Amino acid sequence: MLRRVRRASVFAAVAALAVLAPALDTAAAVPFFAVAGGAFFGVRDGEWFETLALPGDREAERLYGLVSFALAGAGLALFASLPRAPLPYEAFAAATLAVGAGRLGRTLVSRRTTDEFPLVAGYVVVGTAAALVGQIAVRLQTGAPVDAETVSLLVFLAAAAALTAALIRSLVFSRDAHITTALVAFVTWGFIALEPTVEAPLIAAGLAVTGALGYVSFAIGTASVAGMLTGVVSALLAVVLGGVGWFLTLMSFYAVGGLASKYRFDEKADRGVAQENEGARGTGNVLANSAIALAAVVGYAAAPHLAVPAAPFGFVFAGATATAMADTLSSEIGGLYDGPRLVTTLRRVDPGTDGAVTWQGELAGFSGAVLVGALAAGGSPILDPVVPGGVAAGGAVAAAGVAGMTVDSLLGALIEGDRVGNQTVNFLATLGGAVAAVALWTAV
Template identity: 30%
Template sequence: MDALEALAILALSAVLSAVAFRRGLLTKDGAAAAFVSACIIGLCGSIWWLLAYLVFPAVAFAATMIDIGKKEEKGLQEGKKGERSALNILGVGLAPAAIALVNLTDSTFGGGDTADLLACAFISAVAVSMADTVSSEIGVLDDKVWMITTMKRTEPGINGGISRLGLLSSLIAVFIYAFIAWFFVFGDFDLLFLIPAVCGMIGNLLDSVVGAVLENKGLISKYGNNCVTAFAGGAVGFLIYFAAA
């Protein structure tokens, strides 16, 4: 990586984090966490990894603002006005940042032999967060919600609840995301983009299961759930790409 690319990554990370904070999309600590995670992803991966990652918060914030008034009336919004804190950022950003760090280690000491595997794992991890966020933000607007473990009707916004609107929205979002991110990171169009797309949906459903089984019992926080399922999605993406390539 040359100095110009590194400076571009730092500048982009700083500007976007500051803008998100100024617009009330991130808290102060959330903006700091977003800056750090974006820098790690960009500097340890590439500026294309960073751009692929940034598609996620752009869509996530847009989904958050959809019918935000109705969400606030029901108390289903994130934070006070839909803003994200450092814990939110760590929940979705820790896995891709960790994969980027492994990528740097591999390229520096291992010859970059697993570069494509790690790139697929990276996109898959972000795809999980994309699917989960869109499913949650859009799904809470659907009054018909079922608990994933029992398929009995439940209230919107509850951990483990799934809806047709949420699942359909997340399915569309994650396939579009995987297609775009794959092009950014790999520089071509390939049906292998279906790997992170599928991993995103698997991770989204796993997030609901963990929410129903563990989160509702206080055994894991929603941030921990987000982090664990993102890592799981990345690991599955890594293994599927290894088997397919």
């Protein structure tokens, strides 16, 4: 265990070299190249090799893990230090420290527990803190302001970087820190380019609520670790880039949909219609239902920079979310009843058949769509609504959710199978609901 802590500490120290980038300017990549060269040519055996070696390094007798991480830092440093470089130093520092220090945080927590949630929390908390400190240090060197408003933005960027790093790590790149670093750097750069206005109370409340809901979803088994991280990232983006109304609308789907998956789960499992993985939704499932909505959030934040109207993005977001809610409730509730009928022919089929519907499921789906419509259009004057237009706009969203739910059933009956999976169908259905919401909005 001590070796793992030392190894993680070295990775964190290498990541901290990113803080020197503004001072070194065009030579910012030199320390990273020095680390890579020293690790590759100078450490081939002995205690330090055994300490720093990742799985696979011992067979190759090279510290490829550390070398790759250092080279990723060098590449990003070069990109950030070029004249008129588009990659901000803040994004470079936030990414490298979120990954390097996050790894150290996870390792330190692993000395006390092997439970996955505390390990992820250690990664995110330490990664966020280090990314925040790194960004502040960079701005102090460049003369950029570090006031209360700026710090709120930097907290958001640091948290987004650490959460994104944890998510990528949990999916495919647990040992490939160099790939994670590069991806997080460009994601953070994108958030900086949006120039979001981040208020301190909003970011504090957003982080607290999303973190708490993430824990609850994992604890009660409605989401896997990766699914939980995806949901937390999505909710954080919704509240910061959209607003409280966007956050509440999205969270209604996560909360109600997750509880519906666990409702009478054993009975649904006996009938063969239960959500796989004991009802815990993974990243694929979360993104299939939320990708369109998240794209709309980003589009809404980018609208002022692109000189395009923002209102359509609200209807895309609400229509996709209403579809996801309606489809989830119709499946989870409708699967408990006998006598489902295929949506295309209305003939009776077995429960769980793709494209099968029941009147109870349709009613539940309609109720879910109405709930999302009410949340998206309501809230005034306390909250800014997701969609302008009051009751008419809420009705358009609800109708779009029902339309998207119907699209899901039709696609399930017509194309879902070996080549087209449920997640693809869900994505297409939410896209259909988003298009329907915009079309209905333009018609009223």
